[in-house]
Structures are given as C-alpha cells and as structure tokens.
Amino acid sequence: MRAALATVVVAGLGAATFWWGTEGGMALTSEAARRLDIAAAPRVLPDVPLYDQTSAKLQLSDYRGAPVVLEFIYTTCPDVCLTLGTAFERLDAVLPPGVPLLSLSFDPADGPRRLGWFANRHGAEAPHWRVAGVEDPKARAALLERAGVVVIPDGAGGFVHNAGLYLIDGKGRLSRVFDPEDTNGVLDALLFIEG
C-alpha cells in the first residue's frame, strides 16, 4: 500500500515538474520556449551600429517608429539563409513601403562587398531592404544574445543557427518569431499590428 502511495506521489511531483519545465507541454525545445517567451513578453533589442551593402552607416534605432521584418544571415551560407533570402524576396514583393526589411549578418567576415553579393542575389535594394553587418563585436554578441540567436560552427567553415523571420514592432521590440518559410504568418501579424 505505501509502495503504491509513494509511487503516486512521485508520479504527481514528476508530472508537475514536467509541466513547469515545458511550459505546459508547449516548449520541449529551447527554440519553442524562446518563441513563446518573445510573444508573451516582447524584448527591446539593444541599439547597435550597422553598415549596409552600400557602406552606409546607421543605427538599429533608426528603424524605430514603424515595424521592421528582420532576419539573421551570413552571406556564404549554403542552405537556410537561402530559404530566408527567398522568404524576404516574397515579402519584398507584397509588403507596403512603410515596412522595411533588414537582413543582419552575424559573420564578422561579411564586409559591405559580401553584403552586396547577398543583396544582388536576392534583389535587395536599400533603404527598403538593407543587408547589414554589425560594427562592433561586443554589440553583435549583445544583439544575438538578446534575440536568443545561437550560432555554432558547422565544422566545414560555415555556421549553423536557429533561423527565423523576426518581427520588430515600432518601439524597437522583438515581438514575434516565425519559421523561415512562414511569410503568411508575418503578413498576418503585420495586419494585426497596423489594425
């Protein structure tokens, strides 16, 4: 009897712990947890100095006042960034002019010239669609950290990263994260923001 009782108590405690540890079964991966957390509590991104494909200097905060669609890429990426680039091409065709696109590289080796390659490949034209790098390594690390972007070497000279389409609201807050191909999700969310 006490064996059964003790087992039921342990099972109950275990179930409660799993409920807590997975946000009620919603977040088994850190990616799911990140998206839930961002949607529930939008994060203000740090203001970082940027340079774009035309070598123009700007600040991330220059974008405040209107929503922005953001993605993190590196220009020599063979796979997922191409998906992201294609998703941005689709968005570029349908987004109103008031909603700019920003492809941010996390690769320190991406100078304006390489950013230009990426921009040409996908038909990105500043200022509506900027392909930009972050000036300062510390600022870059802080931005990635705040956004919850984890970049690891892929063992073949490139990187692997948790990719997504990011919606920044007019106050400079990262407010939603979508799958790399989920352009409809981004459009729906923008319609919702603009009412």
Add this chain to the structure above:
Amino acid sequence: MYLIPKIPMACLTRSCSLKAKARIGVGAALVAAALLPPLAGLLEGRLVTHLLCQYPLLVGGGAMIGATLALTRFANWTAPSALLAGALACVFWLIPRWIDAALAGQAVNAAKAACLVILAGMPLGWGWTQAGPVLRGFVWVNAAAMLAVMGWLQLATPIRLCNSYLLSEQRDLGLALLMLAILALIAGMSRAMFGRWGRPIQ
C-alpha cells in the same frame, strides 16, 4: 514485518565495511570525473558524449552510492517510487530545452549535475537494490523500449532539436540509442533464458 535496521546510515559510521566505503568512493570519483573541467568540456562538446558518457557517469556514480546505502536498510516498499523518481529525473534532463539551458548557463549546468546524481542516480541505485525480480524485469524492459523510441525519434526528426548541436550529431545519437536498446534487450533476454529468473525450485 520489515527488518528494521539498528543503524540506518551505517555507512557514515565506523560500522561501515571497507568495501562499502570503497564503493561510495568510486561513485564519487565517477561523478567528479564527469564534472572536472578538462573532461566535462570535452564530453559536453558533442551530443553523443554529453548524453551517453557524461550523463551515465553522473547517474552511475550516484547509483553506486545509492546501491551501497541500500545495503544498510531493507525497505522493499521504496523500490517502485525510487525507480520512478530516478527515471523521471533522467528523462527531464533529456528534454532538448533543458539540454540547451544546461549548456547556456553555469547555474543550470550545476543543477543538472546535482539532479542527475542525487535525484536520478541515487534513487536508481537504491531502488534497484531494494527491488525484486518482477520490478527489475519491468524496469529493464521499459528502459530498453524507451531507448529504442528515443533513438527512432532522433533519427526521424528532420529539424535540430538542440540549438547547441548539429543535425548530424542528432543522427549519431539516434543510432547509438538504438544500439543501446538492442544491447539492453539481448541482455534482458539472456538473463530471462539462462539466468536465475526461472521458476524457483520447490
């Protein structure tokens, strides 16, 4: 009804045998080996070694301590709950979110180590020692089945489950888990056919 021990925690006193002390020492050494900087970093660097070398060292170290303590006290009734607690604690630290969290923060990593030793290893060692053959067989078969399911899941998932590891490492883990499941099944079956689990001689 039960044999009530005169000295519950005999291993912490002089009455503890040298052999028992040695076993606790070996358990502690396994835990230390898994957590010391050079080895810990290497093991955590890859998914397979993280889950199939560091975790077993921590759980195994804890289990040696738990099993030794269990010899000092007969408490058959604690076996199912202890084994369940140990299994649940192991599974919790196999959730991809918490594997990532352990790699991202020192505090969570320390909690992981403590949890795998105290809440997973020690109850497993304690419970296994207290358990009878039916419970042991039940646990063994379930563990083999869960290893197989986990291995299959790792192989079938096309996306990365952990932000900290590559997809190829996930595949390696899947294959390793399937192999472990087969080994566990073979071990269990040989025990059932050739071991001492047959019908008792009347």
